[in-house]
Amino acid sequence: MVRRINLKRANVARSNTIRDINRQIILNYVREEGPISRADIAKITALQRSTVSLIVEELLNTGLIEEVYGESSGGRPPQLLSLRTSHAVAIGVDLGKKTTIVATTDLSGRLLEQEEFPTDKDFNKTIDRVIDSAKHFIKKNGGSIEGIGISLPGMVESWTGDVLLIPHLDWHRPKVAEIVRQATGLPVKIENDANAVALAELWFGRPEINNVRDFILVYITNGIGTGVVFDGQIYRGKGGVAGEFGHMTIGSDAPIACAAGSHNCWEAFASERSALARYANLSGNRNGSQKITFVELVELALKGDAKAVAALKETAHYIGIGISNLIQGLSPEVTVVTGTIVRAWKLIADEVTAAAESGICQGYPSVNIMASTLGSHPTLMGAFSLVLADKFASVSVT
Numbered sequence: 001m002v003r004r005i006n007l008k009r010a011n012v013a014r015s016n017t018i019r020d021i022n023r024q025i026i027l028n029y030v031r032e033e034g035p036i037s038r039a040d041i042a043k044i045t046a047l048q049r050s051t052v053s054l055i056v057e058e059l060l061n062t063g064l065i066e067e068v069y070g071e072s073s074g075g076r077p078p079q080l081l082s083l084r085t086s087h088a089v090a091i092g093v094d095l096g097k098k099t100t101i102v103a104t105t106d107l108s109g110r111l112l113e114q115e116e117f118p119t120d121k122d123f124n125k126t127i128d129r130v131i132d133s134a135k136h137f138i139k140k141n142g143g144s145i146e147g148i149g150i151s152l153p154g155m156v157e158s159w160t161g162d163v164l165l166i167p168h169l170d171w172h173r174p175k176v177a178e179i180v181r182q183a184t185g186l187p188v189k190i191e192n193d194a195n196a197v198a199l200a201e202l203w204f205g206r207p208e209i210n211n212v213r214d215f216i217l218v219y220i221t222n223g224i225g226t227g228v229v230f231d232g233q234i235y236r237g238k239g240g241v242a243g244e245f246g247h248m249t250i251g252s253d254a255p256i257a258c259a260a261g262s263h264n265c266w267e268a269f270a271s272e273r274s275a276l277a278r279y280a281n282l283s284g285n286r287n288g289s290q291k292i293t294f295v296e297l298v299e300l301a302l303k304g305d306a307k308a309v310a311a312l313k314e315t316a317h318y319i320g321i322g323i324s325n326l327i328q329g330l331s332p333e334v335t336v337v338t339g340t341i342v343r344a345w346k347l348i349a350d351e352v353t354a355a356a357e358s359g360i361c362q363g364y365p366s367v368n369i370m371a372s373t374l375g376s377h378p379t380l381m382g383a384f385s386l387v388l389a390d391k392f393a394s395v396s397v398t
């Protein structure tokens with residue numbers, strides 16, 4: 001934890017004063033360790049008690065933290081500090097291929113309220129719906145919303161926020177950020193879904209994940225997205241579109257074609273669609289006359305349906321093969337898998353790890369693969385974290 005905070009400090013040190021840096025360190029301790037006393041903060045950070053008290057006063061005034069009373073051990077109950085979670089501070093938009101969710105969160109990343117609707121392939125219709133929901137939440141929360149984060153399944157030039165392409169919806173350079181910003185008057189941040197989930201893992205994930213510097217997020221859906229975190233930051237590459245490992249070559253004759261028509265890609269071997277195709281083959285339903293959804297396939301497997309289990313395990317094998325390539329190329333401390341398939345993690349974990357280990361040549365670091373703990377809407381958590389991470393990384397007192 002200390003290491004991650006120090007890294008973030010290093011990144012902002014150039015433009016901020018020591019006081020600003022200390023303010024961020026203290027805010028992050030309250031976020032991660034709260035409720036916590038001023039004395040404990042001083043002890044952990046080795047900052048002077050008077051410095052801590054001064055900064056805590058400022059953070060209380062900005063409304064970022066609040067005082068709560070701890071358990072009394074006889075005398076007066078101790079005054080502790082915790083994040084102020086009584087009101088909504090951000091809107092997250094999880095723009096998915098089929099469904100879009102617009103929701104509010106407090107400072108801790110807790111989901112407060114949400115509206116959900118089918119994603120219309122007509123860009124204007126979808127974006128109008130997003131704006132309607134956002135305006136509704138902004139009005140309802142009386143000015144406490146500070147920004148909007150949008151996660152979407154496309155290529156995003158992160159520093160401009162320009163969406164280059166959303167392949168599944170066939171939207172070319174849709175002006176998402178500009179339109180939402182103009183309609184709501186709020187700052188808007190946009191990120192590719194896998195990168196957004198990686199950011200959420202970093203900020204809200206389990207300690208094994210948010211304490212590491214280098215990890216890879218593998219997001220399994222109809223396709224496969226990956227988010228690469230180096231030194232606590234999303235690795236973006238030239239043009240901001242790095243991490244398209246879904247189309248690396250795994251073999252030949254995959255059960256389906258990838259979105260670009262190839263039968264050799266990781267996505268063609270290890271996506272949800274590939275698992276459904278395997279299940280259809282195993283149940284003698286090659287023409288797909290009795291279609292089930294991937295959620296239903298996972299439920300069947302969890303109930304012990306042998307064909308569903310086999311389809312998931314074979315898919316898990318290819319998930320592991322792909323991960324072995326990522327590990328050999330990038331040597332992450334942890335690889336995190338997310339998506340609906342994680343619900344069946346206890347059935348597939350051994351297959352994923354065994355395939356990853358068998359695919360790795362001698363001398364590479366050990367394989368460490370985990371399931372995400374972000375819950376059923378990792379991309380929504382990603383959208384929240386686009387606003388919240390910024391808030392914790394650059395606190396200014398005005």
Ligand SMILES: [Zn+2]
Pocket residue numbers: 246247248258259260261262265267
């Ligand atoms: Zn491909």
